[in-house]
Amino acid sequence: MEGWDFRGGFPIVRSGTPPGTHPADLALPRMWTKALDTHTQSFHKAPLSWWVEVLKCLEVGRPGAANRGGGDARKRKVGAGEWRTRCPGQEKDRGCAPSPNSSAGQRQRLVGCSSARDSEPDFEGAVSVGAPHPRNEELRNLSLSGHVGFDSLPDQLVNKSTSQGFCFNILCVGETGIGKSTLMDTLFNTKFESDPATHNEPGVRLKARSYELQESNVRLKLTIVDTVGFGDQINKDDSYKPIVEYIDAQFEAYLQEELKIKRSLFNYHDTRIHACLYFIAPTGHSLKSLDLVTMKKLDSKVNIIPIIAKADTIAKNELHKFKSKIMSELVSNGVQIYQFPTDEETVAEINATMSVHLPFAVVGSTEEVKIGNKMAKARQYPWGVVQVENENHCDFVKLREMLIRVNMEDLREQTHTRHYELYRRCKLEEMGFKDTDPDSKPFSLQETYEAKRNEFLGELQKKEEEMRQMFVMRVKEKEAELKEAEKELHEKFDLLKRTHQEEKKKVEDKKKELEEEVNNFQKKKAAAQLLQSQAQQSGAQQTKKDKDKKNASFT
């Protein structure tokens, strides 16, 4: 029978009262069948104390009825109260808790705390009777004989958390113009400053804005991350990548802080995404393939809550078909959306009823319209007014309940214990750390670190060597080139010199020749002059003779 846990042969169930089933009233066999009946029929379960009484009757159980742990006083059902008075010898404050098991085990069954595997229904206040307790130390249950006072512990814890404040980060994924900003405004009853995005973005960008809200004495650091430009491109193949990168970056930042030596985790501003609201366009048919792909990539990293945006465009009957189509598509594609926790009895009921309405069809509006004699948030159309907070009109109230008033803490816890741990495990394994050797000896991180360090150093050295060698080679090459050039130059110089010499010689030769010529000419000139002067002289003499003759003749 599913959901039952048989330990030591005795079924352990959750608390809840089937009326009129005091073990003293029923004969034993009937009791069992009744219990089995109630389980198979519905979700009712017998109270733990009832079972203990059963066991007492069988003289196998532990003495004293178990106290129903957990839950507010107002939530305690009437049956349990009756129990208290009927149990013999029990005083008011007698606290005697059933024994937990496995103090250092994987499931911390500290008297009724549940392990957080979400699909397994865990049982509160389980009495493991007759079963061997795998525990390391001796765990006795003590009965208190007076009021000690540690019932103020939850209050102390809450005060501490209140003084520190809470962080909550929401990621809104959806096409441009689908109503993300308006919905955030409506959810938190404020006007977050933002301009509407354009449709011209070249790629998907994530824009994160932080706000600080305060309500009575609770401070909330709210961060809203918007996907700008989602679904606007022509080629949407890589639309999901920036989102996944952003989420991983937040996990990485936290991991880095956690791995630091000097760290301060208690006042670390947690930026990990706690909830992802996925806005589905109200086509009325089915999910788009972009939606499926994106959700599939995100489901292991973040708590996804799908919602149908602008739900006032869908008629009621279409809405129902649309919702079931979406859910069946999600299931058939294996997309893991966030499951509202149903193991804690105070919220199990409300969570179970709300889960049926997933995905929530919401309408967002910050404008107020007068309805009746009150102002309410609504959208006004010529054919009517869609009231945001009217459950018949849309599921906005349910979304607000689920997201903020009932499950905020659980969302944060899931992010930390499931998604973050998964990321951390993958990251550390990627870096090469293991918990145990293949030889199943405890694998020391120290050795891993040393090994990795040496590896890196070796690589570094090798690279250095390579570079050095290349450098040397290059230098040699350059040197050879230069030498070549030098040689060439020398040769050229020699050549030039030779040429110069030759030319010079030629010139000298010419000069000599010329000089010789000049000399010759001079000689010739001198000879000619001499001749001429001689000739002249002889001529002058001749003339003189002639003259003398003439003169003589005259006489």
Added chain:
Amino acid sequence: MDPLRRSPSPCSSRPSSPKTPPCEMLGYVGIEAVLDQLKIKAMKMGFEFNIMVVGQSGLGKSTMVNTLFKSKVWKRTLPGLGMSTPQTLQLKSVTHVIEEKGVKLKLTVTDTPGFGDQINNDKCWDPILGYINEQYERYLQEEILITRQRHIPDTRVHCCVYFVPPTGHCLRPLDIEFLQRLCRTVNVVPVIARADSLTLEEREAFRRRIQQNLRTHCIEVYPQKSLDEDINDRILNSKIRDRIPFAVVGADQEHLVNGKCVLGRKTKWGIVEVENMAHCEFALLRDLLIRSHLQDLKDITHNVHYENYRVCRLNESHVLPRGPGWVNLAPTPPGPPATPRPSKACRRAHDNSENDEDY
């Protein structure tokens, strides 16, 4: 929890760091429901508390623990009845689960029989420090695993109650040595044991002298002055610091006084009532440890002492410590790593100018 409760509580925007703009909320959203959620979660998980009592034998440690938690945590140890005082210091721990009004508490009490009982008490604090560090080490090992558990079992000692024998003079050298070493690793609350052997004036004088001694030797006991967060804390803690060490009397037998059944010690000259503030300060100790500061003790252990230990450990070995399977192969440091004054990681930055204001 009424889901549709819509009481229009006026919400004010709170001035915050310049990065995050405060927002004016126009109506009730329901954020404060997260407190309820937290409470429910905490109650479901249960709480853990580990306390250690240190002191010489015969000072009434076991009785005190029984009185604090109003139950038979320890069986009464009567000396000379076949139980000899141990030769070396041993540590005995016992774990119980107690429940009150739906709140479950897993209480671990560690006793140290044999402390200070030998003739030569040199280094008698080593086993205790070793134990405390071992718990830190265990937690650290769990924390650095790749596949971690969802909830790491917390065995670290949250509070150490040190019993000062009521000599009436001042702290003995053994006390001073021990307190000096221990106050850096764990939250120490010193108490004057068997305070019914001192008159009220003697008690006050003894208390003042002990406080003087603590100041002289720079021993910071819980609540630590340097870890006060804001002005409210400081005021509250100053009042407590004024009364430390508490003069306590432990008793687990009930007697009839004025028609009421009270816990007390019956002597020939009267009945010392444990819960009577005029007789002893047990109620103050109980309130401090359990009713008001239990979560604070755990927080300081986790955020300050454990972080200090982690820093020292990682710095020493330059790497993360060895893998799982806590085996004493690696030479872990025998006592606290020798750092003269490890800087306590301050929880919030606060100006030191107000330190010497009202002490």
